[in-house]
Amino acid sequence: MIQLENIYLSLGGRPILKNINFAVPRGETKVILGPSGSGKSSILKIILGLWRPDSGRVIIDGRDMTGASNEEWDRARYHIGMIFQEGALFDSLTVGENIGYWLFEHTKMSEEEIEVRVGRALVEVGLDPEILDRMPDELSGGMRRRVAIARALASLEPKIMLYDEPTTGLDPLAVETIIDQITSLQKRKEVTSLVVTHDISDALKVSNRFIMIAEGEVIFDGNSEELRGSNHPFVFRFLGPFKSTLAHAFASFGEEKG
Template identity: 40%
Template structure:
C-alpha cells in the first residue's frame, strides 16, 4: 500500500534517512521501532507528503508521493488518519465539536447524518455519546482523550491510520484497550495501521509486521516470527532492553 525505495533525507549536515526501504501491507498493522530521535517521525511525515525526500521514491497505492502536486497530496491525506501522542484535541471545543470538526471541514452532511456519525465513531472507541459529547477535553482522563482522538481520526473513514506512541503515558488497562481497538479495526474493517512505538509488549499484541530503524536504515523487517528470531544484534538489544528481559510473543 505504501512503499519506500532508497529514501534519503538530510537536515543540514545530519543525514536522518540513509536509504530507507520499507513496505506497508494493506489491511495489516506495521510497527516501526527505533531509538528516540532516530528518524521514525521523519518517515511518517514523508508518508503524507509533509516532507520530501532528497532522493528515492515513495508511493501510495502506486501514486508517487515524493513528487505529487498539492491537489494529489490533499486527496491522499484525506485517506490517511493520524492519531497524535496527546490526542491533539481542541481544548475550546467539547467532544461533540471535536469529532465533528473534520466532517464539517470535508463533508456535506445533514444535521441528522452528522449526529449519527459522531455517535457511531464514539461508540466505535468504547465511549457513550450521551455521557461524553458535552464534556471538554480537560474533563477527560488521558486514555479517554486518546480514544476521542481516535474517534475524530476515524470520522473521515481513512484507509490508513498512523499512530504516534498510541499507548504512551497510559495505564496498563487503557493501553490494552487501545491495542485491542487497533486489532478490532484491522479485523472488522480491514484498517491498515502504522505504529510508531516503544511499547514492546503492546506492540507485539497489535502488530502483523515489524521494522527496525537504526542509523537511518531499516536493518530488519518482517512478520512477528521472523522479527522475533532475528539474529540482528540491534533488534535483540532493543527488544530485551525495552522489555527488561525476554518478552512473551503472542
C-alpha cells in the same frame, strides 16, 4: 498499500532518515520499532505528506506521491487517518466538534447527520456520548487517544491508519483499550496500518510484522520469529531489557494467531 523506496531526509543539515525501504501490503498492520529519536515519527510524517523527503519515492495505494502537489496530497489524505502522539485534539473545540471537524469542514452534511456520525464513532471506540460537550483537557490520556481514533473514523473512512506512539504514557488498562481499538479496527475495516512504538510488548499485541529503525536506518524487517532470532547487535540490545517478558509475549502472540 504503503511503499517507501530509498527515502532520505535531513533537517537543518542533520540526516534523519537514510535509505528507508519497506512496504506494508493492503490490509496488513506493521509496527515500526526503535528508540526515541531514531526517525520513526518522521516516517509517518513523510507518508502523510507533512514532510517531503530529500529523495526517494512514496507510493500510497499504488500511486506515486513523489512530487505531488498540495492539492493531490489533500485528496490522498482523505483516506489516511493519523493518530498523533497525545492525540493532537484541537484544544479550542469540544470532543464532538473535534470528531466532527472534517465533516463540518469538507462536507455539506446537516448538523443532525454529523451528530449521528459523531455519536456512532464515539460508541465504536467504546466511549460514552455524554463526553461530547467536554473539552480535550477534561479527558484522561487514554480517552484523548480514543477520541483521536474516533475523529479519524468519523472523518475519513480511512483505508490507511497511522499511529504515532499510541500507547505511550498510558496506564496498563488504557493501553489494553487502545490496542483493542487498533486490532478491532484492522479486523472490521481491513485498513492498512502502520504503528510506531518503542514498546515491544505492545508491538507484539498489535502485529506480527516489524520494522526496526536505528539512527535513521532500517536494520530489521520481518516477523516476530525472525525478530527474536535476529543477530543484529542493535536488535539484540534493544530487545535485551524485554527478555524476561519476551518469551511469554511471543508465546501468547503465537497462541492468539494460531
